[in-house]
Amino acid sequence: MKKTLLSILALGVAFGASAQTFTPAAGSPLANGEVGTAYSETINAAIPATTNVTGQQILDVLPAQAVALVGSYINAGTSYPVAVTSTALTVAGLPAGLSDDCGGCSVAGGATRDIVISGTPTAGGGFTVDITSETTGSVDITVPILGTQTVPFGGSFQGQSVPTLPGLMDAQGYSMNVSSTGIKEANEVFSLGFYPNPTEGLSTLDINSTVAGQVSVEVYAITGAIIQTNTRTIRMGANRLSLDLSSVPAGIYMIKAEIDGHQALIRTVKK
Numbered sequence: 001m002k003k004t005l006l007s008i009l010a011l012g013v014a015f016g017a018s019a020q021t022f023t024p025a026a027g028s029p030l031a032n033g034e035v036g037t038a039y040s041e042t043i044n045a046a047i048p049a050t051t052n053v054t055g056q057q058i059l060d061v062l063p064a065q066a067v068a069l070v071g072s073y074i075n076a077g078t079s080y081p082v083a084v085t086s087t088a089l090t091v092a093g094l095p096a097g098l099s100d101d102c103g104g105c106s107v108a109g110g111a112t113r114d115i116v117i118s119g120t121p122t123a124g125g126g127f128t129v130d131i132t133s134e135t136t137g138s139v140d141i142t143v144p145i146l147g148t149q150t151v152p153f154g155g156s157f158q159g160q161s162v163p164t165l166p167g168l169m170d171a172q173g174y175s176m177n178v179s180s181t182g183i184k185e186a187n188e189v190f191s192l193g194f195y196p197n198p199t200e201g202l203s204t205l206d207i208n209s210t211v212a213g214q215v216s217v218e219v220y221a222i223t224g225a226i227i228q229t230n231t232r233t234i235r236m237g238a239n240r241l242s243l244d245l246s247s248v249p250a251g252i253y254m255i256k257a258e259i260d261g262h263q264a265l266i267r268t269v270k271k
Helices: 055-061 064-073
Strands: 021-023 039-046 050-054 079-092 098-100 105-108 112-119 125-143 147-153 171-179 190-195 202-209 213-221 226-234 237-244 251-259 262-270
Touching: 039 171, 050 055, 055 079, 064 125, 064 147, 079 112, 105 112, 190 251, 190 262, 202 213, 202 251, 213 237, 226 237
Parallel strands: none
Antiparallel strands: 021 039, 039 112, 050 079, 079 105, 079 125, 098 112, 125 147, 125 171, 190 202, 202 237, 213 226, 213 251, 251 262
């Protein structure tokens, strides 16, 4: 399932008029998914070249030596413009089986990046997906006699490291629903059976098919990682295939079979 994103919706950043934009906007619903069905969704992030922070946000990350030098000239409630160098974005809260291609990816100030979420969900339910951020950049503070002092976030000031600014480019509250009813243990072409279930390793996958041909069998961990994959030839009627899960850790696994584009899914527990 793929959702094409064509428009950019503005999302305000607290304490400033300059803002990053996310498409779709933070808090929007993402494309719904189905357990066992390939999923794809794109969120476009546009990071501004400048944005604003409050004095309190600056004070919260400054090291003690820097606070001693410029802290008394920073008003906690005043907005200060920050020149954005880059922002690292991280996606959190994805359903099991889905991942993103960002994972702390760095987006330069004034640049955009597509964050692609993809995979095959292995668990159903409602999920909240958040994008968190760490921003590097600089702010100028006017200090009498000393003049303008540039404080670099993610850099060094007066011999001390200054942390990045957390949360400045966050996009939180995306919603995603994953249905567990999209693929069942049977369809109009074939049905699945699996035993023993739970299993200690050596197991049997029964396939009762109305057609002969090739069946693709994949075993997924609850994280969505493919543990095993193979293709077997089956005949019309009852087929009994052996599966060996002896070498995989204890946990929940999904077994997906596909014949001529028709899919069925069965869940098992490895003891």
